[in-house]
Ligand SMILES: [Zn+2]
């Protein structure tokens with residue numbers, strides 16, 4: 052069976068023949084159709100991230116899965132479209148015990164295709180039925196967006212919970228970055244009727260404007276202040292800057308990752324005075340729990356109705372497994388690896 056594998060800690064990836072998957076009696080056999088790639092995969096391929104399963108040297112990549120159930124059982128029928136959660140319980144913390152491994156308190160969790168668990172960039176996977184997430188059949192291949200969307204839904208759920216700890220209204224939001232995550236966050240906020248400004252390096256982004264958000268290329272001058280800033284560009288300096296772009300009681304949410312060794316600048320009065328006197332918050336968000344998946348899949352359906360073709364356009368590149376390098380270097384939206392038709 053072909054799989055996309057890495058040796059965590061070493062740069063490089065390759066498509067290799069790996070032993071056929073043995074599907075346990077407690078598992079559902081899932082034929083993988085498609086796997087999305089993102090910045091996390093890029094970091095793993097660069098040797099900066101990722102842990103192989105215990106006792107193994109290689110890790111099968113892929114955490115953004117769309118697959119089809121191969122056999123009836125465990126509440127699923129042959130032909131059902133599914134995705135699957137990424138992070139799995141550490142087994143010994145109160146967050147994981149409460150079905151929230153996204154908030155794991157120990158760091159001992161495992162993650163499909165990232166941390167101690169093989170991923171989905173292979174033809175067949177045996178999966179725990181409790182970790183499978185049904186995808187409505189008419190969403191078809193848009194289901195590959197369910198995983199990244201679940202992370203965005205989770206981030207906004209937390210932002211609203213944090214903002215909502217005191218009287219607060221989310222009227223105006225800034226989204227920094229217009230890759231797949233920045234675009235999905237923009238779409239979600241627009242579905243809720245929030246006034247959105249999205250900013251990124253590209254001179255224009257018609258896909259963003261199609262939703263009624265305003266697109267502003269970086270460096271276009273003062274954008275004003277916001278109730279919510281979501282950093283999706285993965286730039287630590289922009290993350291620090293977010294605190295200074297908030298209105299009173301504003302919330303800044305960090306969704307990108309920037310692992311570069313560097314110092315960033317932060318104006319002393321922004322954190323030392325404004326953040327205090329204006330009740331501002333800056334927080335990070337990772338992963339998602341099941342309710343976020345379910346809400347994200349509902350939102351996919353709504354986005355497809357509101358802006359026909361926009362999600363298809365967001366998936367800018369679909370290539371077979373052996374063209375993984377093209378997918379990893381693609382910058383025009385979401386790229387996916389197609390394993391089966
Ligand atoms: Zn991802």
Ligand SMILES: [Zn+2]
Nearest residue numbers: 141144147155
């Ligand atoms: Zn835990």
